[in-house]
Amino acid sequence: xxxxxxxxxxxxxxxxxxxxxxxxxxxxxxxxxxxxxxxxxxxxxxxxxxxxxxxxxxxxxxxxxxxxxxxxxxxxxxxxxxxxxxxxxxxxxxxxxxxxxxxxxxxxxxxxxxxxxxxxxxxxxxxxxxxxxxxxxxxxxxxxxxxxxxxxxxxxxxxxxxxxxxxxxxxxxxxxxxxxxxxxxxxxxxxxxxxxxxxxxxxxxxxxxxxxxxxxxxxxxxxxxxxxxxxxxxxxxxxxxxxxxxxxxxxxxxxxxxxxxxxxxxxxxxxxxxxxxxxxxxxxxxxxxxxxxxxxxxxx
Amino acid sequence: xxxxxxxxxxxxxxxxxxxxxxxxxxxxxxxxxxxxxxxxxxxxxxxxxxxxxxxxxxxxxxxxxxxxxxxxxxxxxxxxxxxxxxxxxxxxxxxxxxxxxxxxxxxxxxxxxxxxxxxxxxxxxxxxxxxxxxxxxxxxxxxxxxxxxxxxxxxxxxxxxxxxxxxxxxxxxxxxxxxxxxxxxxxxxxxxxxxxxxxxxxxxxxxxxxxxxxxxxxxxxxxxxxxxxxxxxxxxxxxxxxxxxxxxxxxxxxxxxxxxxxxxxxxxxxxxxxxxxxxxxxxxxxxxxxxxxxx
Numbered sequence: 001x002x003x004x005x006x007x008x009x010x011x012x013x014x015x016x017x018x019x020x021x022x023x024x025x026x027x028x029x030x031x032x033x034x035x036x037x038x039x040x041x042x043x044x045x046x047x048x049x050x051x052x053x054x055x056x057x058x059x060x061x062x063x064x065x066x067x068x069x070x071x072x073x074x075x076x077x078x079x080x081x082x083x084x085x086x087x088x089x090x091x092x093x094x095x096x097x098x099x100x101x102x103x104x105x106x107x108x109x110x111x112x113x114x115x116x117x118x119x120x121x122x123x124x125x126x127x128x129x130x131x132x133x134x135x136x137x138x139x140x141x142x143x144x145x146x147x148x149x150x151x152x153x154x155x156x157x158x159x160x161x162x163x164x165x166x167x168x169x170x171x172x173x174x175x176x177x178x179x180x181x182x183x184x185x186x187x188x189x190x191x192x193x194x195x196x197x198x199x200x201x202x203x204x205x206x207x208x209x210x211x212x213x214x215x216x217x218x219x220x221x222x223x224x225x226x227x228x229x230x231x232x233x234x235x236x237x238x239x240x241x242x243x244x245x246x247x248x249x250x251x252x253x254x255x256x257x258x259x260x261x262x263x264x265x266x267x268x269x270x271x272x273x274x275x276x277x278x279x280x281x282x283x284x285x286x287x288x289x290x291x292x293x294x295x296x297x298x299x300x
Numbered sequence: 301x302x303x304x305x306x307x308x309x310x311x312x313x314x315x316x317x318x319x320x321x322x323x324x325x326x327x328x329x330x331x332x333x334x335x336x337x338x339x340x341x342x343x344x345x346x347x348x349x350x351x352x353x354x355x356x357x358x359x360x361x362x363x364x365x366x367x368x369x370x371x372x373x374x375x376x377x378x379x380x381x382x383x384x385x386x387x388x389x390x391x392x393x394x395x396x397x398x399x400x401x402x403x404x405x406x407x408x409x410x411x412x413x414x415x416x417x418x419x420x421x422x423x424x425x426x427x428x429x430x431x432x433x434x435x436x437x438x439x440x441x442x443x444x445x446x447x448x449x450x451x452x453x454x455x456x457x458x459x460x461x462x463x464x465x466x467x468x469x470x471x472x473x474x475x476x477x478x479x480x481x482x483x484x485x486x487x488x489x490x491x492x493x494x495x496x497x498x499x500x501x502x503x504x505x506x507x508x509x510x511x512x513x514x515x516x517x518x519x520x521x522x523x524x525x526x527x528x529x530x531x532x533x534x535x536x537x538x539x540x541x542x543x544x545x546x547x548x549x550x551x552x553x554x555x556x557x558x559x560x561x562x563x564x565x566x567x568x569x570x571x572x573x574x575x576x577x578x579x580x581x582x583x584x585x586x587x588x589x590x591x592x593x594x595x
Contacts, residue, residue: 149379152379153379156380192420192421195420196377196420199376200375200377200379200380203351203373203374203375204374204380207351207373207374208374228453233451236321236450236451237448237451239321240321240324240349240448240451241349268324270324270327270501271477271500271501271502271503272477274323
């Protein structure tokens with residue numbers, strides 16, 4: 001048990017070398033963990049744009065801190081969140097969210113958060129156990145099933161019910177967070193099938209239910225050829241569809257202790273609303289700070 | 301040329317708007333739809349990529365009844381069993397039937413948003429065949445399509461564009477509000493015209509064409525007149541005639557001229573003899589140490 005806790009603690013926002021146990025959950029901390037990002041995007045849990053499709057991507061960097069940000073952001077905003085955790089376990093996000101002041105277990109019990117733990121359920125599907133309601137979502141593991149229709153049905157069922165059984169709890173607009181899409185490519189799903197899935201998610205969640213959708217695509221530098229099954233192709237195709245794109249990259253000059261990388265924020269609007277800005281960031285224990293290039297506190 | 305082509309003064313054919321993720325060609329597509337509505341033509345849109353309200357907004361309100369949106373956005377594959385138009389239904393026969401259902405007798409315009417979506421589910425050869433059949437069919441006068449160039453291999457893009465009478469390629473210009481459009485228009489006579497223009501689509505869907513702007517990043521400032529550096533100074537850098545002659549007369553230090561050569565060849569007048577008095581500690585040997593060298 002202790003070994004498990006130690007292992008999970010090391011998968012923190014910033015690699016943690018101290019082995020203290022996580023403090024028991026106290027009252028929900030309302031402090032802003034990503035204040036600069038919220039002000040750059042002009043959004044806060046009390047006031048945010050609805051119907052957005054936010055595309056997160058990284059290249060030779062790790063954009064998962066943005067996933068943790070959006071998860072805690074929308075939970076704080078009292079939205080109903082469906083989280084497709086395809087690459088990490090629930091406890092990973094739970095530990096990190098604890099540090100950011102949000103209790104995922106509580107949210108799950110209240111029905112605010114629906115979490116698909118793909119890692120835990122995958123062995124059952126692969127080894128051919130009896131199919132339950134949950135495992136229909138993982139149909140893509142059963143070859144030859146190239147469609148993500150099962151996954152879409154799962155998402156639709158989770159988010160279409162307004163408020164769940166408890167009518168007293170009225171949640172805000174539905175939110176879908178996917179971490180991440182590139183792993184589906186590695187699992188044998190074609191890029192076209194993934195794009196069909198994201199199309200349906202966008203059509204139902206963003207356009208019909210006026211909710212938001214956040215997806216992470218991780219790219220590799222080696223795939224620079226015109227391969228139609230690569231993450232780069234997926235990224236290009238999703239860029240056409242998204243309303244906001246955050247691209248995380250390492251610094252071109254190499255590793256820096258005080259600046260972990262840069263983020264290009266692209267507001268895809270029309271005319272004057274179409275803007276691209278670059279910020280540098282540093283991830284720390286309880287969030288990340290964003291600043292204009294060259295204005296890091298370590299440099300000034 | 302962009303305005304003439306999109307306003308449809310030519311008699312129909314296929315118009316393809318090619319774009320990339322950096323600048324969406326959908327605004328130009330909306331402008332095309334608006335022009336067709338103003339000409340009181342029926343516009344049928346196969347909308348795969350954006351919902352109806354996004355395309356319908358800002359359109360000419362007078363003829364909105366001529367705008368027919370075939371919803372292929374909500375359920376293009378039939379997953380939700382509430383589809384209005386699926387991607388499987390993309391064929392010349394189905395589309396002709398849809399178009400003929402409207403009672404208006406005037407020519408129809410078909411708008412496809414976008415061909416890239418259809419290409420994911422249909423063979424490019426099949427798409428070209430259907431487009432060709434539609435062009436020859438007679439029920440539709442103009443077909444206007446959106447194609448995302450960066451999502452397909454170049455061969456596929458070129459083969460689809462080969463069918464078109466007009467191909468408009470839109471690209472973003474660095475940090476500018478306007479975009480660049482390269483139009484290639486093939487007339488019925490066979491003549492091909494090409495033009496590059498800068499444009500913006502305004503809020504009310506009007507097209508504004510700019511000349512090549514002066515703050516373009518590729519501006520080549522070429523000064524034709526040679527600038528005299530000695531002008532506009534507080535001190536004098538010019539030479540008078542006397543000064544110029546004197547300057548030309550100065551012998552440069554390392555130039556081997558005739559005077560220097562003759563001076564070196566002449567023997568000196570006994571200047572600079574060295575007299576050496578050896579000390580008590582000196583080991584003065586009269587012998588020549590190089591005597592045994594056999595040069």
